Amino acid sequence: MLRKIYFKEMKDSFRDKRTLLLTVLLPIVMMTGLVLFYESMLSDGDGEVFTLAVNESFGVQEEALFVGVDNIEIVKAADPEAVVGDGDAQAALIMESGFMEKVENGEAAGVTLVGNSFSQNSSILMGQVTAALGNYEKVVIADRLEAQGTPQELVQPFTIEQKELTEETAGINMIAMLVPMILALAIGIGATPSSSDLFAGEKEKKTMEALLMTPVNRLTLLFAKWLTISTIGALTGMITLIVVAMEITFLTENMKNAISFGENVYLVVGFALLVSIVYAMFIATLLMITSIMAKTVKESQSYGTPILMVAVFPIMIISGIGINELTVQHFAIPIMNIFTILKELSFGIINYEHLAIMIGSNLLCIIVAFVIARIMFLKDKWVMN
DSSP states (O other), rough: HHHHHHHHHHHHHHHHHHHHHHIHHHHHHHHHHHHHHHOOOOEEEEEEEEOEETTTOOOHHHHGGGGGTEEEEEEEEEHHHHHHHHHHHHEEEEETTTTTHHTTTOOOEEEEEOTTTHHHHHHHHHHHHHHHHHHHHHHHHHHHHHTOOHHHHHHHHOOOOOOOOSSSSHHHHHHHHHHHHHHHHHHHHHHHHIIIIIIIHHTTTTTTHHHTSSSOOOHHHHHHHHHHHHHHHHHHHHHHHHHHHHHHHHHHHHHHHHHHOGGGHHHHHHHHHHHHHOOOOOOOHHHHHHHHHOOSHHHHHHHHHHHHTTTTTHHHHHSSSSSGOOHHHHHHHHHHHHHHHHHHHTTTOHHHHHHHHHHHHHHHHHHHHHHHHHHHHTTTHHHHH
């Protein structure tokens, strides 16, 4: 009987165009947009040409500072800052009159760099200009020290080398933030229509009474509906992971280079699918309770929206924590542990203890929430009104 009810509910759900739209099409569109957005954030400007506005006194000596920087196009203007304000240049470099002569004579000289740090292109260009000027500054200092017979080591007694714990950290961190966030949103959005229709929808259409009059145990009926919601959510999660993997492989360069699972690639993918299934079961239980509480589909969706919003908040906490700083509590707290496990998997780390803690805590919460839903479903005041 359970199998028959389950297949019936699945067929009814996929007859609904909204379910198909939110389960298949929306994740693909959402994934594509976010993947391309994060790929652009990882871009360091290779292959792009940036326009740098300079004052009209900018001469050959000044241009020599940017020899070797092929992606900067220099444009002279009477008011370089106005050129940037009009959007015709990404940044402006304003040098004092006789800048090079002042530097050569050891006089004070000033440079003003104008740009918008909130613009990615402007930020990249300002970084390149700052680096070029910094290199010139080092050359000038070295020449002055040499002229005075002073060793350069006296001014620069040591050098600093910064080394990341993992290579391509920026790319992996971006993926570790991107995938869990999209997965949580996609599963929640995909499961919402079916959860609303299977309980609140039945009450709104006045078909719940006829359904309860059939010789089917209420627990069986409840379990079949929950299984339907979980399946649709899990399918959405799987489609999401597949789409993200394909888009990172074929549509990105920086993000693809950041991924290196080595021999663990199949285990990482398998556990990522398992995590999406567990999360789908968890979110399905919560959405089922909100649908039982509601009298209409619209009311059910209103109750379910805060759940979907809360599910995204942990990414704000996890994104600022290093992979080696995660503790047991991060893997024990429901919803948050979904993000922490996926973050570990993004780095190619498979920790079976953390996986067991995550699955155990979520299953415990699912059981508690399911018991609450069963108690509510057995009372006519929740299923009849």
